[in-house]
Amino acid sequence: MKFSLAGIIAFTASAAAFAPSSMVSRSATQLAVSTSAPPASKASGEWSPESWKNSDFVAKQMPVYDDESELDDAVKELERCSPLVFAGEVRSLHEKLARACHGQGFLLMGGDCAEAFNEFNVDHVRDTFRVILQMSLVLTFGSAMPVIKIGRMAGQFAKPRSEPDEVKDGVALPSYRGDIINSEEFSEEGRRNNPFNMVKAYHQSAQTLNILRAFSTGGYADLSRLHAWNLDFVEDTEEGSRFRKFANKVDESLRFMKAIGIDTADPNFTQTDFFTAHECLLLPYEQALTRQDSTTGKWYDCSAHMLWVGERTRDLDSAHLEFIRGIGNPVGVKISDKCTPDELINIIDTMNPNNIPGRLTIIVRMGAEKLRKNLPGLIRAVQREGKSVLWISDPVHGNTRKTDSGYKTRDFEAIRDELRAFFDVHDEMGSHPGGVHLEMTGKDVTECVGGGVDEVTDLD
Helix, strand or coil: CCCCHHHHHHHHHHHCCCCCCCCCCCCCCCCCCCCCCCCCCCCCCCCCCCHHHCCCCECCCCCCCCCHHHHHHHHHHHHCCCCCCCHHHHHHHHHHHHHHHCCCCEEEEEECCCCCHHHCCHHHHHHHHHHHHHHHHHHHHHHCCCEEEEECCCCCCCCCCCCCEEEECCEEEECCCCCCCCCCCCCCCCCCCCCCHHHHHHHHHHHHHHHHHHHHHCCCCCHHHHHHHCCHHHCCCHHHHHHHHHHHHHHHHHHHHHHCCCCCCCHHHHCCCCEEEEECCCHHHHHHCEEECCCCCCEEECCCCEEEECHHHCCCCEHHHHHHHCCCCCEEEEECCCCCHHHHHHHHHHHCCCCCCCCEEEEECCCHHHHHHHHHHHHHHHHHHCCCCEEEECCCHHHEEECCCCCEEEEHHHHHHHHHHHHHHHHHHCCCEEEEEEECCCCCCCCEECCCCCCCCCCC
16 A cells, blocks of 8 residues: 555654653663473463463464364474564563653554565565655654654464455355465465465565665665655655655754764664564464573564554454463554443453553554544543553554445545544543554555545546
């Protein structure tokens, strides 16, 4: 999904209203993770990486594999693989999110709806990375606070489905659930749930993380290169021109700092922290990549720095909630207007029983009108109970609609309206609007109508 720089500027206008309120102490981190496979649960009721399999829990949105021995072989192969991320990196993200909980930061999360095997290449990873760099810099400049950058990348393969099967011309086959499970090709072989797709997804994720680490620390994120971050297809647009003017302001600031003796070659100017996240959906994959930290004894899901549970799998008796409650990663949960205040408090108590700042992010997806009606009650319940959470807005997924021709799309104005509603409500409630979660890409495609860059309408 293509978002124009006009949209980015709109986010900045809202971000400028933020004001720091307190500081959270920073502790040292160490990169030390055991690569041994997770053991079985020791006792009934105790958490382990595989306790989600207990019959007390309901595993929704899970594929059915026709060969259990093949699934076991794939899981064992993943258990022998190295972690994709490390405990020290996860703790670093947790600390940043904790500060954001106290009004000392803003979370920007973005990336593709779902990654695909046939679309993977360095340029695609780079373009998404640089869009996030652009957005984070504009937000930092407008809000005067740190922006935490997280990509829906290196693991965002699985897709929840409304129906278990898809029917075409009278033929019913299993629904496409993302490349990590089966193929989009509508054939019996293509739609077979293949457990070794998890292994292929792991190796693609490892390559993606290598690329992201190189770009974030190897000079690409250097602020002196911000003119090069503009995507070619917006170069000659009004929004591209506005970004160049903004970049000139940053250049002037850098020249001033250099003139008064500040070292702009310092890593704070030439590198950036970049983290990854995806929906915790395919539990055998997550279990296989869960490792015990050798320094703290805590369990971390080393498939990503952060994971979230979706609207369809957040029930209190869900296997996904059972799995995610025991890992040391920062976690999130998506909520819609269907979530009641009491239900939200129960979810918070399950996912963050010790009320640790930075542990839990609430991702709100409702649509502007429903958000204005329902979000105040949820915030009020969290404030009343003294819960520490980070509130962020997902203005994309609550605004999907079908055109007359049958295509799914979203209106740019509806997305912007929900963002404005999110900030307005938090302003009224005295709470911190802590971030935004966007489905987007750096490719020259358009899945939204409106937006101002090669604007598309329903007729197109």
